[in-house]
Amino acid sequence: MQKQLSKPAKPSAAFSYIWLGIGFILSLFTFGKLNIPLAAWLYPLFLLRFVKTQHPLTGFIGVLLVYVIDALYWHYQVFGSLFSFFLVVLLILAIVQPLPYLLDWLLSSHWSKSWLGTLIFPLSWVLIEYLRTLVSPVGSIGTLAYSQYGNLPLLQLLSVTGLSGVVFIMTWLASMVNWAWQKQFAWRSTHGGLLTYSSLLALILFAGGLRLALFPPVAQTVRVASLTIAPHAMGQVQRQDGDAIQAMIDGKGSLGDRQKVQAAYAPLQDELFTRSQNEARNGAKIVVWPETELFVLEENLPKLKARAARTASQSGIYLELGVGVFIKDAPYTRNIALLFDPQGKLVWTYSKTHPVPSLDNSTPGSGILPFVDTPYGRISNLICYDADFPSLALQGGQKHVDLLLDPSSDWAGIDPWHTQNATYRAIENGYSLVRSTDGGLSIVVDYQGHVLAAEDYFTSDPEGITASVPVKGTLTIYSLVGDLFAYLCMAGLAGLIVFSVLDTRRRQRATA
The missing domain is CATH 3.60.110.10 (Carbon-nitrogen hydrolase)
Incomplete structure (x- = not known):
């Protein structure tokens, strides 16, 4: 008789608050004078891990508190005071920012067998940041991409996609690692997604480095x-x-x-x-x-x-x-x-x-x-x-x-x-x-x-x-197409949402 293997135990909800704490601490080092570029890649990963191990409302509230505290901290750094017009704006943005975490929790289950579901998180993050840049009185201030100042190979991506491309590749790391984490990093079931993301990141950095090395400004x-x-x-x-x-x-x-x-x-x-x-x-x-x-x-x-x-x-x-x-x-x-x-x-x-x-x-x-x-x-x-x-x-x-x-x-x-x-x-x-x-x-x-x-x-x-x-x-692709990449991200997210809705209806009919 074949021995039945037991499934790994789901992490306890209490233990997941450790991920919330790590994510919060890292988030404090993603802007202003204390910016650490690596922290901006990692903190969404731990916050997303917290959300995925919690009830969606609990996860949303936890992440919301992180962003509210970050807004208060950022405001104090900038103005040295507790209140101004900008604090109201920052608190509104803090309420909106957890939406990618919530969307990922609600929709990614429809893609549990495919790494394509990991795209929900970065696509929705790009959507939030792009719309914020258009309508917010603070413009693009606070976008995750600004944490990467000085990383010139990565930042050459700006000449193609604008801010959205940098935001996308940074936040995709969080959902890709969490997807592999849920599968206990089993190579057989995760190698496709991990290799896809790693190859894209390597290509971006290599192409950026190549642009810097082979095509420097040579004009008078x-x-x-x-x-x-x-x-x-x-x-x-x-x-x-x-x-x-x-x-x-x-x-x-x-x-x-x-x-x-x-x-x-x-x-x-x-x-x-x-x-x-x-x-x-x-x-x-x-x-x-x-x-x-x-x-x-x-x-x-x-x-x-x-x-x-x-x-x-x-x-x-x-x-x-x-x-x-x-x-x-x-x-x-x-x-x-x-x-x-x-x-x-x-x-x-x-x-x-x-x-x-x-x-x-x-x-x-x-x-x-x-x-x-x-x-x-x-x-x-x-x-x-x-x-x-x-x-x-x-x-x-x-x-x-x-x-x-x-x-x-x-x-x-x-x-x-x-x-x-x-x-x-x-x-x-x-x-x-x-x-x-x-x-x-x-x-x-x-x-x-x-x-x-x-x-x-x-x-x-x-x-x-x-x-x-x-x-x-020099002529850049971004100067020709503008925010086309952001629009493509919106279209991709819309497609994933439509598929998730149709999949829900199919399952309901199957169980009726």
């Missing part, structure tokens, strides 16, 4: 300079005239406040123009100032433009100014970038498309990126927070831009990761990026993500950076 270069005002000088302005500046921002500025603001920024203006001329003498052909490095009264803007035109013409440079303008009508400020060419002509006045909610009350721009053809390639422009919206930056790729200028302004709570996130736009769209940042990391990267120059406002004595930047970008 142009010397670009990014300028910032030293912290002690900006701090002095805030200490002496901060109340007057805030009154102007709120639309309550008196005549005395207007005079204080004008006097406070006059020496900074002189310094920036002098340093721009010095950079030109040292060979720079493009000089970029940070976002709102100067504030001017509306009636004084023509004088600033005239001075910038003279400086650009006399020095033979393209000069981009990040300027805040105090206006008389609500919302009382404009956040603009002005580009002057070597003939002193004003090429564009670009208004920030996405003012930061509750922090930047300036008038939004048209949402159309300007561009100009120059001896140093086609140049375009956006401002700081605009770079958190990939669909806006995609315009640069579609217009075959070679160099994107990005005047920016950050603060300690988002330094350096906010600038690091922006570098993804360069890889996606095939242009070099010059991000000149007050209160954060200034950086120059080429279209493969190589850092050509960098300087952090808080860890050095910032005086500005210079870099030799390729004058020619």
Whole structure:
């Protein structure tokens, strides 16, 4: 008589809370200053393991608590306070984020014999993150892909799929390992799925490495300079005239406040123009100032433009100014970038498309990126927070831009990761990026993500950076097809859901 083999015991629900704890701890190291890239690959694996060993409601609540605590922690890291408009947004996103875990629990049982069911989790994660990027006021901030900054072989995938491809391959690991885990990693029944995932990951990394090794930027270069005002000088302005500046921002500025603001920024203006001329003498052909490095009264803007035109013409440079303008009508400020060419002509006045909610009350721009053809390639422009919206930056790729200028302004709570996130736009769209940042990391990267120059406002004595930047970008698949991969993921998920529903009905009829 053949001996009957007993089935392995199902892990106890109490024991599964260990996986929840591990997943929670790892999740704290997937964003901000404490980011550990490997943690972002592993924490969904353990959270998913917890959900699969629990009742779906218990699993959903457990994962929801993890994301709520993460949101509170992230918010405190960034703002150093317990409440703001952004906390409301983050808590809403935290409620939505557990949905891929719930969908996987509900649908994967229909695919227990096939590894195809492991696709439910990454496809639904891509769906959630993509829709969030489109409708959320924080744009793409918080996407899992940003945890992989510096992994250039992996990040070359951005040039094909955008953020969605990186998110997909990262989250597929969680469901694939859990599927094999449930089968006790029995090679006979899991080798097909494990080999498929491993081969795809190896192909992505190999292809990315091949692109970096065989197709580096080889075009002629142009010397670009990014300028910032030293912290002690900006701090002095805030200490002496901060109340007057805030009154102007709120639309309550008196005549005395207007005079204080004008006097406070006059020496900074002189310094920036002098340093721009010095950079030109040292060979720079493009000089970029940070976002709102100067504030001017509306009636004084023509004088600033005239001075910038003279400086650009006399020095033979393209000069981009990040300027805040105090206006008389609500919302009382404009956040603009002005580009002057070597003939002193004003090429564009670009208004920030996405003012930061509750922090930047300036008038939004048209949402159309300007561009100009120059001896140093086609140049375009956006401002700081605009770079958190990939669909806006995609315009640069579609217009075959070679160099994107990005005047920016950050603060300690988002330094350096906010600038690091922006570098993804360069890889996606095939242009070099010059991000000149007050209160954060200034950086120059080429279209493969190589850092050509960098300087952090808080860890050095910032005086500005210079870099030799390729004058020619490259065509990327992402710039041609946009978020096609995200749409394919949505279609794939819809197909799996339809099959699961039909399979449920078939089983019901069979047992009727």
